[in-house]
Amino acid sequence: MQSIDWLAVAPPLMLALGAVxxxxxxxxxxxxxxxxxxxxxxxxxxxxxxLAAVPTLMLLHDPRSTFCVTPGEGALLCSFxxxxxxxxxxxxxxxxxxxxxxxxxxxVAEGRIPLAEWNFLLLCSATGALTIAASRDLITLVxxxxxxxxxxxxxxxxxxxxxxxxEAAVKFFxxxxxxxxxxxxxxxxxxxxxxxxxxxxxARAVALEATPRDVLVVGALLTVVGLAFKVAAVPFHMWxxxxxxxxPVAVAAYLSVVSKAAGFVGLMLVLGRGLAGIVDLWAPVxxxxxxxxxxxxxxxxxxxxxxxxLLAWSSVAQAxxxxxxxxxAATSSAAMAGAFGASLGYLAVYAFVNLGAxxxxxxxxxxxxxxxxxxxxxxxxxxxxxxxxxxxxxVALAGLPPGVVGLLAKVVVFDAASGVPWLVVVMAVNxxxxxxYYMRWMRELFRPASSPGASTYDVxxxxxxxxxxxxxxxxxxxxxxxxxxxxxxxxxx
Amino acid sequence: xxxVALNGLxxxxxxxxxxxxxxxxxxxxxxxxxxxVGAVGTLLWSVWTVLISSRALDGSHVDLxxxxxxxxxxxxxxxxxxxxxxxxxxxxxxxxxxxxxxxAPDCGGTAxxxxxxxxxxxxxxxxFLALDMxxxxxxxxxxxxxxxxxxxxxxxxxxxxxxxxxxxxATRFLVFTVLGSAxxxxxxxxxxxEAGTFDIVRIASTYDxxxxxxxxxxxxxxxxxxxxxxxxxxxxxxxxxxxxAPTVGSVVLAAVLLKLGTYGFIRFWMPVADPDWExxxxxxxxxxxxxxxxxxxxxxxQTDLKQLIAYSSVGHMGFVVLALATFTVGGxxxxxxxxxxxxxxxxxxxxxxxxxxxxxxxxTIAELRGLYASVPRxxxxxxxxxxxxxxxxxxxxxxxxxxxxxxALYPVPGLPQGTFVxxxxxxxxxxxxxxxxxxxxxxxMLQGPVTSATGPREPxxxxxxxxxxxxxxxxxxxxxLGVAPGLLLxxxxxxxxxxxxxx
Numbered sequence: 001m002q003s004i005d006w007l008a009v010a011p012p013l014m015l016a017l018g019a020v021x022x023x024x025x026x027x028x029x030x031x032x033x034x035x036x037x038x039x040x041x042x043x044x045x046x047x048x049x050x051l052a053a054v055p056t057l058m059l060l061h062d063p064r065s066t067f068c069v070t071p072g073e074g075a076l077l078c079s080f081x082x083x084x085x086x087x088x089x090x091x092x093x094x095x096x097x098x099x100x101x102x103x104x105x106x107x108v109a110e111g112r113i114p115l116a117e118w119n120f121l122l123l124c125s126a127t128g129a130l131t132i133a134a135s136r137d138l139i140t141l142v143x144x145x146x147x148x149x150x151x152x153x154x155x156x157x158x159x160x161x162x163x164x165x166x167e168a169a170v171k172f173f174x175x176x177x178x179x180x181x182x183x184x185x186x187x188x189x190x191x192x193x194x195x196x197x198x199x200x201x202x203a204r205a206v207a208l209e210a211t212p213r214d215v216l217v218v219g220a221l222l223t224v225v226g227l228a229f230k231v232a233a234v235p236f237h238m239w240x241x242x243x244x245x246x247x248p249v250a251v252a253a254y255l256s257v258v259s260k261a262a263g264f265v266g267l268m269l270v271l272g273r274g275l276a277g278i279v280d281l282w283a284p285v286x287x288x289x290x291x292x293x294x295x296x297x298x299x300x301x302x303x304x305x306x307x308x309x310l311l312a313w314s315s316v317a318q319a320x321x322x323x324x325x326x327x328x329a330a331t332s333s334a335a336m337a338g339a340f341g342a343s344l345g346y347l348a349v350y351a352f353v354n355l356g357a358x359x360x361x362x363x364x365x366x367x368x369x370x371x372x373x374x375x376x377x378x379x380x381x382x383x384x385x386x387x388x389x390x391x392x393x394x395v396a397l398a399g400l401p402p403g404v405v406g407l408l409a410k411v412v413v414f415d416a417a418s419g420v421p422w423l424v425v426v427m428a429v430n431x432x433x434x435x436x437y438y439m440r441w442m443r444e445l446f447r448p449a450s451s452p453g454a455s456t457y458d459v460x461x462x463x464x465x466x467x468x469x470x471x472x473x474x475x476x477x478x479x480x481x482x483x484x485x486x487x488x489x490x491x492x493x
Numbered sequence: 494x495x496x497v498a499l500n501g502l503x504x505x506x507x508x509x510x511x512x513x514x515x516x517x518x519x520x521x522x523x524x525x526x527x528x529x530v531g532a533v534g535t536l537l538w539s540v541w542t543v544l545i546s547s548r549a550l551d552g553s554h555v556d557l558x559x560x561x562x563x564x565x566x567x568x569x570x571x572x573x574x575x576x577x578x579x580x581x582x583x584x585x586x587x588x589x590x591x592x593x594x595x596x597a598p599d600c601g602g603t604a605x606x607x608x609x610x611x612x613x614x615x616x617x618x619x620x621f622l623a624l625d626m627x628x629x630x631x632x633x634x635x636x637x638x639x640x641x642x643x644x645x646x647x648x649x650x651x652x653x654x655x656x657x658x659x660x661x662x663a664t665r666f667l668v669f670t671v672l673g674s675a676x677x678x679x680x681x682x683x684x685x686x687e688a689g690t691f692d693i694v695r696i697a698s699t700y701d702x703x704x705x706x707x708x709x710x711x712x713x714x715x716x717x718x719x720x721x722x723x724x725x726x727x728x729x730x731x732x733x734x735x736x737x738a739p740t741v742g743s744v745v746l747a748a749v750l751l752k753l754g755t756y757g758f759i760r761f762w763m764p765v766a767d768p769d770w771e772x773x774x775x776x777x778x779x780x781x782x783x784x785x786x787x788x789x790x791x792x793x794x795q796t797d798l799k800q801l802i803a804y805s806s807v808g809h810m811g812f813v814v815l816a817l818a819t820f821t822v823g824g825x826x827x828x829x830x831x832x833x834x835x836x837x838x839x840x841x842x843x844x845x846x847x848x849x850x851x852x853x854x855x856x857t858i859a860e861l862r863g864l865y866a867s868v869p870r871x872x873x874x875x876x877x878x879x880x881x882x883x884x885x886x887x888x889x890x891x892x893x894x895x896x897x898x899x900x901a902l903y904p905v906p907g908l909p910q911g912t913f914v915x916x917x918x919x920x921x922x923x924x925x926x927x928x929x930x931x932x933x934x935x936x937x938m939l940q941g942p943v944t945s946a947t948g949p950r951e952p953x954x955x956x957x958x959x960x961x962x963x964x965x966x967x968x969x970x971x972x973x974l975g976v977a978p979g980l981l982l983x984x985x986x987x988x989x990x991x992x993x994x995x996x
Contacts, residue, residue, distance in 0.1 A: 341562075400671070401616070401635040408560060411627055411678065415563060418682040421709055428675035432668050439641065439664060446646070482560050489562035 005066035008082045010055035011090055012130040015097075018048025019123035026116030041119040042462065045101040048123060049094050052130070056090050065136075077198040079137045084491045088344055089133035089265050092351050096258040097126040099355045099469060103250035103362050105462030113158050113248060121151035121158075122254065129262045136273070138187045138197045141266055142180070145230065148262045149176045152255065156247040168246025175229055175239040183226020189219030190274070199274035206277035220275050220282060227270065230263030233323060234293040237316050244312035249365050252308055253358035256315040257351045264322060264347055268340050271326065280330045287327025291426045294320025298433040307361050307371040310437060314397060315354060317434060321410070322346050324417045324427055331419030337492035342416030345488040349396075349409040349477070356470030357393040360386045363459050363467070373441055378449025382456045385464070389471040391445050396474055398438040399431055404478035408485060496555045498542040499569040499622055502579070503632075505535050506586075506615040510608050517604025524604030525593050531611055532590045536583040539618075543580060548573040548984045549991030550694060554624065565691055568625040573988025574759060575621045577829055577981055578752055581836045582621065584970075585748045586614045588963045589741045592844065595959040596851070598647050598739060606647055606741070609639040613745060620753050626681040626691040626761060633674055633721075633753055640750065641667045643742040644734060651854070662737035669720055669730035677717025677757070683710035684765050697764040697995035708773065711766040715777055718762060722754030724777070724814060725784035728807045735803035736856070740847025743799060747806050748840035755813045755832050759825055764995070768820045768907040775912050778818035778901070782916045782923070784811035789926030793933070798846050798856045801934065802839060805882060808927060809835045809893075815920055816897035819904040819913065825989035826982050827900050831893025833981060834881075834974060838890050841878040841967040845871065848960065858934065863943040870956040872939045874964065881971050883931040884924055888975035892982075894924055 006013075022041045032038035065078035101122060107113040128147025135141040153176065157169025191197050193215040194205030205211050229236040244252040271282055297317030304310035325339035325346075360379075361371070363386050368375035380387030396403025399410040410431060417424050449455050459467070477484045509531030517524035554570030571579065590607055597603045616635025623629040645663035649655055685691055687707050688700040702711060720727045735743050768774050788808035795801035809831065816827035848871060849864070850856045864872035881888035884895070901917035904910060956964075974981060 395638060400638055401631060402638070404631060407631055407634060408565075408627075410675075411565070411630070411682070412563060414678055415682045415685065418679075418686040421679070421683060421706075424679045424682065425676065425713075428679050429672065431675045432672035435668050435671050436664065439667060443645065443660070446642070482558065482562075485560050486562045 005064050007055055007058065008064040008066050008080060008134070011052040011094075012127045012134070014048050014052040014055070015123050015127040015130060018044060018051070019120050019127065021048070022116055022120045022123065026120075038115055039105060039462075041116040042101055042105050045119045045123055046098060049098045049101070049126075053094050056087060056094065059087060071201070075200075077137075077196075077201055079140050079198070080134050081136050082134055084487075085268075085344075086133045088348070088488055088491050089261060090130055092261055092348050093126060093129045093133070093258055096254070096261070096351055096355060097122065097129075099352075099359065099466045100250050100254045100258065102462040102466035102469075103253055103359055106250070106362050106366060106460045107248060118155065118158060121155050125149075125151040125155070125254070126258065129258050132262050133265045135269070136199050138190065138199070138202075138270075138274075141269060142184060142187060145183075145262060145266055146180060148259055149180070149230075152251070152259055155251045155254065156243055158248055158251065162246070164246040165248075166246075168243040171239050172243040179226045179229030179236070182222050182229075186219045186222025186224075186226060189215055190223065193219055199269060202274040203276060206275060216278065217281060220270075220278065221285070223270055224267065224282065224285070227263050227267045228289065231260050231267065231319050231323075232316050233289050233319055234296045234316065237293070237296070240316055241309050241312040245306065245308050249308060249358060249362045252312070253355055253362075256311070256358070257355055260315070260319060261347055261351065264343065267326070268343065272329075272336055272340050276336060279336060283327055283330035286323055287420055287423050290320050290323035290327050291423060292320075293317070293323060294427060294430045298430050298437075302433065302437045304437070305373055307364070307373055307376070307441075310373070310441070311354070311357060311361065314434070314437070317430065318350050318354070318397070320430070321413055321427060322350065324413050324423055327423050328417040328420040335416075335419060338489075339416045341489040341492050342412045344491060345412045345485050346409045348484060348488055349405050352470045352473045353393050353396040353403070353406060356389055356467065356474060357397065359463055359466040359470060360390040360393070362463050363457050364455075366460070367457060373444050374450075376441065376444040376455070377447050378455045379445045381446075382449055382453070383459075386457065386459060386467060387445055389467050389474075391442060392471060392474055394438045394442050394445075396478075398435050400435075402478060403474065405474060405481055405484070408481045412485065412489065495545065498538070498545060499555050499571060501538055502535070502542050502622065503569070503615055503619045505538055506531060506611045506618065509534070510611045510615070513604060513608040513611060517608065521597070521601075521603045525590070525597070525607050528590045528607035528611055529587070529594060532583070532587045532614070535614065535618075536587050539579050539583040542571060543576045546571040546576065548576075548987040550624075550988070559625075559628070563627075565627045566625045568628060568692060569619075569622040570624045570694075571622060572992070573984035573986075574825065574829055574992060575756065576984065576988075577833050578756055579618060579621050581833045582614065582617050582749050582752070584966055585744065585836060585840050586610065588840065588844070588966060589744050591959070591963045592741060595957065596740075600647065600650065602646065606643065609642055610741065610745065612636075612639045613643075613749075617749050617753065621756060624693050626684070626693060627678075629693075629757070629761060630674060630678050630681065633757070634671070636750060636753075637667055637670055640742070640746065643745075644738045647739040647742065648737045649739070658733075659737055662733040665730045666734040669727070673717040673720025673727070675717070676713050680710045680713030680715075680717060680765070681761075683707075683713065693761055693764060694995070697992065700764065702765055702767045707765070707767070708770060711762065711770075711773060714762050714765060715758075715773070718754045718757045719777075719780070720754075721757065722751060722810045722814060723807060724780045724810070725787050725807065726780075728784070731807065732800045732803045735806075735843075736797055736799040740843060740850075743803075743843040743847065744840045747803070747843055748836040751806060751810060752832050752836060755810060755817070755828060758814060759817050759828060763817065763820065763993075768905050774818050774820070775909055778815050778913065778916055781811040781814035781818065782919050784808065785815075785920050785923035786926065789923050789930060792930040793926070796858055798849065798858055798861070798938075799843070801858070801930070802842050802846055805927065805931075806835070806839055808923060809839070809882075811923070812894050812897040812920065815916060816900050819900045820908065820993070821900055821903065821905050822986055822989045822993060823896065823903070824900040825993070826985045827893060827896030829985045829989075830974075830978065830981055831897055834889035834893045834971070837967050837971050837974070838878055838881045838888075841874070841964060841971070842882060844960075844964055844967075845875045845878060848956075849875070852954070858938060861938045863941045864939045866941075866943045868955045874956065874968070876935055876939060877968065878971075879931045879935055881975070883928045886975075887972075889971045889978075891975060892978040898924075
């Protein structure tokens with residue numbers, strides 16, 4: 001019987017307990033009698049996120065590992081580790097979950113989404129997202145990834161009366177199931193080839209000459225394909241636009257940030273921790289995938305007129321940028337740590353900038369459910385509290401000042417990938433292409449409204465807080481980028 | 494002391510952006526006044542900064558960690574190369590904002606326009622002061638979004654499809670420039686992978702570019718700056734942007750924003766390029782000369798006044814790049830001098846062209862006749878600026894072109910002298926073509942009788958008091974620099990010698 005380090009597992013545990021609590025409160029309290037009562041599940045969600053943040057902070061300078069086994073020879077192998085890398089992802093996930101929970105409160109007014117179920121599913125999914133960042137063996141990793149995905153299917157189909165929601169959920173479900181099956185196949189091959197499910201054990205076996213190379217490569221490839229579905233890398237991205245559009249906006253925000261981050265952490269763990277020994281095999285594959293992902297995402301985003309669909313394609317393109325450093329991981333021994341640090345930094349910046357954009361989209365969606373770009377006309381003049389954050393989010397996504405943090409995130413990626421110049425040049429071209437559609441949206445924001453008052457909203461309180469959180473973070477890190485980027489970039493060094 | 498001066502030079506216009514926005518809430522006129530005060534304050538501040546700064550880069554600059562993990566530093570400094578450009582910039586912005594006092598745009602939003610212009614000023618000054626490659630890139634980009642707004646919101650409203658044209662010009666400007674600067678950034682990170690730092694002072698003193706990566710880096714940096722400068726054939730965003738932008742926008746674009754490209758070539762390209770490479774530097778010089786001739790020929794065929802001035806800028810920038818591509822002190826002198834002169838003269842030309850367009854309601858050259866007869870003073874100023882632009886001895890434009898051609902005759906030893914002499918000869922031929930189109934323009938536009946079809950819209954007001962006030966610094970300096978070029982050449986020579994010795 002081994003002991004469990006409860007502090008290390010506390011953050012995911014808090015979220016899981018929170019999920020159960022939300023469900024119980026809903027079951028016993030019955031239907032809410034007032035608007036304030038309807039907000040109880042959201043408040044519970046935020047509380048459990050805060051409670052999860054406390055142990056996360058306590059772990060900050062105190063890396064731990066638990067659920068360990070001692071194999072016959074060699075060092076300890078652990079399933080669950082909380083190193084700075086894990087904590088960085090926990091930070092992103094908790095921030096993202098809090099913002100998404102706040103966005104969910106907008107649906108109280110609509111009354112179309114059962115808030116208790118929504119919060120329960122959100123917390124379940126976030127539990128998986130926390131666990132995957134700490135997982136250090138393939139079984140935990142796959143299970144955690146499924147814990148992220150399974151509630152997300154239900155979340156995507158939460159608008160029951162809407163046929164598009166059903167389409168979104170079914171499409172997402174089918175793609176995810178296929179990707180999981182493919183990934184399991186890959187995992188089993190990796191296990192067969194190396195004799196271990198622990199990432200460190202795999203890394204040791206990879207270093208041996210005797211390990212069958214071809215089985216290993218096929219296993220790695222299939223595992224990567226499975227994870228590529230999660231991060232929506234081209235050519236495994238086809239589910240993204242329809243799912244984002246059909247799902248509630250808050251769920252689209254969740255999928256584009258937290259669920260995507262879970263996919264990236266899986267990729268980093270499998271490739272960086274387990275398969276670092278064959279980096280020169282997988283890096284070129286990912287480089288090509290990154291180039292395709294950003295190009296396809298940007299080119300297709302240019303033609304969109306639907307705000308959420310545009311953000312969906314833009315998030316595909318952004319995933320391509322995050323993949324770029326992976327493609328340059330093979331250039332030197334120090335390159336891998338630098339590359340993953342850069343991906344992590346970009347992901348963190350992308351997370352709060354993109355959540356900011358989705359928060360404003362939620363606000364506009366309360367009056368314009370069709371979400372055409374024209375619906376954003378005059379937003380800056382008539383609703384500055386939503387218009388300016390949106391403008392900031394767009395320039396930061398495009399990577400231009402005053403969104404300095406977005407600009408520096410691109411510098412970080414460029415710098416990490418400088419060993420593969422062709423890839424950086426492709427990215428540079430893509431940055432310019434991306435401008436076309438971000439600025440098209442921007443133009444609408446600053447045009448005078450078609451009729452006065454057409455773009456004034458009563459912003460729901462929770463969404464207002466979400467906008468404030470993301471906007472403040474964006475401004476703060478634009479002035480003092482070192483606060484965010486210094487710790488993230490050095491996480492792996 | 495120095496740190497306060499340098500940070501303040503960026504911070505002052507940025508702070509005034511906030512004041513202008515706040516004032517604009519109350520009254521537009523008040524906001525413009527505040528903006529003018531800010532611009533004058535920045536001008537005085539820049540004079541003070543230049544006076545207390547040494548002419549060559551020494552240790553007395555601002556150097557703080559900004560993003561420590563990537564070794565990106567908040568590194569600002571001023572020397573004899575950036576000093577003249579800083580002064581020119583702050584002066585031009587005083588003129589530009591001063592012109593808004595009386596000549597508010599028809600579509601309103603003057604306060605916002607003034608705020609955006611000050612933001613551009615902050616970005617441009619930051620670029621001239623930055624000594625860290627990423628910081629330069631970041632400041633470089635600061636000006637883009639405001640400029641996009643200036644073109645898009647306050648651009649040309651004449652003609653049936655004005656909005657579509659504005660949108661196209663603004664977006665094309667933005668996409669081209671960002672593509673260029675993104676490629677430049679790729680070049681910068683490649684330089685860092687070779688040299689190990691983004692600090693241009695350290696790079697200039699220790700980095701010895703060699704090998705394919707260094708070459709690729711230099712090519713990418715050149716490519717990015719060539720879009721901004723612009724060098725032929727990457728100039729295609731420029732004529733549209735200039736002719737569509739409002740007068741203040743055209744002045745800022747031509748006088749100031751193009752200088753980011755030429756300054757970038759001097760400060761950030763020369764240290765990372767090696768004149769011993771057989772192809773790259775002569776190729777850049779060749780493109781510059783092609784641009785000179787191409788621009789002159791294109792000018793002969795232009796029908797729009799502002800487009801013509803825009804194309805003439807391509808030619809002038811060709812002289813600048815030809816000069817600096819010699820990698821000599823004389824070349825850098827000529828490049829800085831020609832940059833400053835072009836800023837003053839082309840700024841003036843765009844001001845006058847804007848005034849003509851306002852009075853006549855058209856910028857089509859064929860519809861403008863007999864300006865000497867109807868608005869003699871305006872026509873006189875235009876003739877003066879055109880003469881200065883074509884390089885009349887005694888005015889500022891002459892020295893820039895003359896020194897550029899002269900420096901091309903004596904490039905640094907590593908460069909093929911025969912090629913450069915040929916290029917110098919072709920460039921001299923370009924000077925003649927330049928004279929040809931400006932003289933033809935003056936003949937058709939200024940001279941001749943006034944007919945009813947070609948008269949101004951209203952009883953034509955000649956140059957107003959405010960216009961005199963705004964234009965006079967440019968007029969005076971054009972003459973002063975033409976008569977006493979040593980005022981500028983001396984400090985530049987000192988700084989250029991120091992900077993080139995580093996590498």
